[in-house]
Amino acid sequence: MGSSSGSGSAYGYSFKILLIGDSGVGKSSLLVSFISNQTEDLAPTIGVDFKIKHLTVGGKKLKLTIWDTAGQERFRTLTTSYYRGAQGIILVYDVTRRETFTNLADVWAKEVGLYSTNQDCIKMLVGNKVDKENERAVTREEGIAFAQKCGSLFLECSAKTRANVEKCFEELALKILEVPSLMEEGSSVVKRNSLKQKQESHASPGGGCCL
Template sequence: MGSSSGPGSNNNYDLSFKILLIGDSAVGKSSLLVSFISSSVDEDLAPTIGVDFKIKHLTVGGKKLKLTIWDTAGQERFRTLTSSYYRNAQGIILVYDVTRRETFTNLTDVWAKEVELYCTNRDCVKMLVGNKVDRESERVVTRDEGIHLAKELGALFLECSAKTRENVEQCFEELAIKIMEVPSLLEEGSSLVKRNILKQKTDNSQAPPAAGCCS
């Protein structure tokens, strides 16, 4: 589990970003997230039902960040809340399995189209992640193919292994760095923090009733 997200721990960060993990079922989205959050991986994670999210606090580029990372179900039958997943996401990680070609082709056929359709942030940063590089002998999608598709989609690119944790932290850190380079997303990330602080200071000042009009 990630850092506590209780009221007491909520204030100690400079920026807050919403990150979305999408891709086919069983490509390792949840394993990637668990590996990032807890430095360990449970090989037998059950498929995500609907949506799950975890919070991770980290420092990148001298800024304290709060990442709320949403892990979505890849199966069709759970895809009813789709548009709400995407709302206000500043970063989207599109995950495929380098040992299963259909998970790669579905990025173009299904997932990139969905991002186009539902993402409310035009400047949202995308990252393509090829998972399971620890199974090199079973690889069917080359690194070059991944790089080429990432260029087509205007996305960052990394290959990783949730199992060995290779490049796992880099996925989230590089994405966060890129988000911080986009002025509109940076503004949004900091205004979210300000809004939370304002919410805690309950504002009792009510505007006085309008004075009667002079005749």
């Protein structure tokens, strides 16, 4: 029978999504909230962590591999391999901390421009922690304006109350599915056919060690 109901046939598309932004804006909380319905306070991520989520969007079965990074400067060495081949990038800021918003423009958006290997990659700006409305330091209008300037989608959400958390990943996935080049890249059928060539090319010296 060849393969049983293995993961190979369980989904039609596999996409790599990145979460970037300053440390402490709630990237890991967003991810945990999306993956597991939990919203407990998490210890800071050290280096890189990724989680996999299967979901059906627009009638298509997707496997999202969502990469979460520590926002701290000392992990800057992982940038190129981290950004390579990503179909979606979520730029997260904390609506109660203005510097996390300005850093998106000053640091993170520039980094995406430098390291993203995918010209068509979909970006989404996410203002987290809207449950702290009375502490808000960045208006929704400012967020929308910056998103338009960057050509990215925009949402405000709360990892704590889970408001808009699923919508954030689902809207991003829907948008990726609208781009033919990204869809083709993520197609598991295409992936299986090219895996053999990939493995051969990976054997070359200096080809990324881990992951």
